[in-house]
């Protein structure tokens with residue numbers, strides 16, 4: 001079978017991407033607690049650049065310097081000011097030593113109601129469009145086989161009056177939401193993982209002020225400009241998955257009665273203002289992407305039709321491509337860890353019809369499903385999330401007709417579970433994942449860096465000690 005279609009170049013604004021294979025944005029938790037991307041972050045991206053990805057989209061990088069951004073428990077990378085620039089510039093420079101590999105930074109103003117008070121300032125509550133707390137239904141998470149296995153492995157149910165996970169999934173609402181079951185669930189999760197506890201019983205956020213919204217719009221534009229100056233080929237606005245920007249877009253999470261709530265235009269205002277302000281600083285040429293959930297996947301949430309209207313507004317404001325996702329934390333079973341492959345492509349047609357822009361969609365394991373998405377589902381670039389953790393060399397293996405050598409992601413969700421249970425992210429099938437910095441031989445091979453170092457070494461290796 002020929003996969004040559006996956007290797008055709010494509011244009012996003014002024015950027016040419018050498019093939020149709022991107023690495024999906026993923027926060028791996030490798031950043032240090034202050035938000036500086038160190039050598040492991042560099043090696044993680046370099047390995048995927050070496051593996052042949054045409055476009056690397058970074059994890060969500062925070063531009064909000066205030067404690068209320070709400071995500072410090074996840075060791076999120078930051079780009080709030082110039083102290084972070086040199087660290088990102090070395091990542092960009094390294095990625096660019098591989099043949100035409102492009103790198104796009106995903107920028108985020110914060111977690112909103114999906115965040116929680118910072119570890120060091122426990123009284124600072126995250127800010128969101130409206131003070132509506134998040135409550136995640138564990139049954140949704142457990143509808144995903146991988147999650148079910150990971151949680152069963154890590155949580156001792158004997159603390160919880162013997163709640164059985166299998167029974168929990170089947171529980172009707174009146175029983176699941178009863179005080180008794182909720183108290184037992186709290187006992188079960190408490191002390192096992194702070195993140196999981198906060199995910200399920202999130203505190204109410206405070207309402208963000210208009211001054212703070214405008215500040216975020218301005219900061220987003222300033223850091224997008226800085227990112228281009230650092231050499232990033234593109235920037236992406238982090239607007240899916242129920243995080244701060246998405247909370248504005250969704251009628252379920254945004255009940256404001258000012259210019260930032262109500263109509264679709266008003267709900268999209270923070271996002272379209274950010275795009276317009278970026279354009280004002282960087283001009284019309286630089287590629288600006290926007291990641292959007294295809295729909296909220298919940299009653300009362302944004303529908304696909306609304307998301308398409310929002311995508312069209314983004315296009316009018318100056319966006320060059322739509323990176324697709326779906327849902328939010330409340331639909332975690334299908335948002336972050338869909339078991340199968342190809343599920344997210346279903347939104348591509350709608351976005352394409354609404355905007356005419358290139359679309360990017362994740363959720364692939366096999367090149368066969370990837371090819372189908374490109375040829376039949378209006379997806380222009382496929383992206384690999386977990387599959388790029390499992391096998392950084394997926395693109396080159398497909399190009400070299402070595403599909404049988406691909407190490408497949410089993411959808412076991414160990415990577416996510418490590419993240420939530422405060423562990424270093426490792427992969428069940430790729431022992432080099434999370435250890436890339438110890439394997440420069442694997443990722444430096446064939447890069448311009450390798451040949452430059454070889455030339456330098458040649459003239460230094462046989463020097464005597466004096």
Ligand SMILES: Cc1cc2nc3c(=O)[nH]c(=O)nc-3n(C[C@H](O)[C@H](O)[C@H](O)COP(=O)(O)O)c2cc1C
Pocket residue numbers: 024025026027028058059060106238240291325335336337338362363364383384385386387415416419
């Ligand atoms: C560990 C991990 C961290 C993630 N972090 C982000 C992120 O920072 N930004 C984002 O837009 N999506 C994030 N995602 C979602 C992925 O981009 C992707 O949409 C999801 O994993 C589904 O694609 P897949 O089936 O190819 O893994 C993350 C996913 C994983 C596995």
Ligand code: SF4
Pocket residue numbers: 386387389390408409410411412413414415416426427428429430
């Ligand atoms: S195989 Fe690796 S990348 Fe895939 S879900 Fe498991 S740990 Fe994550």
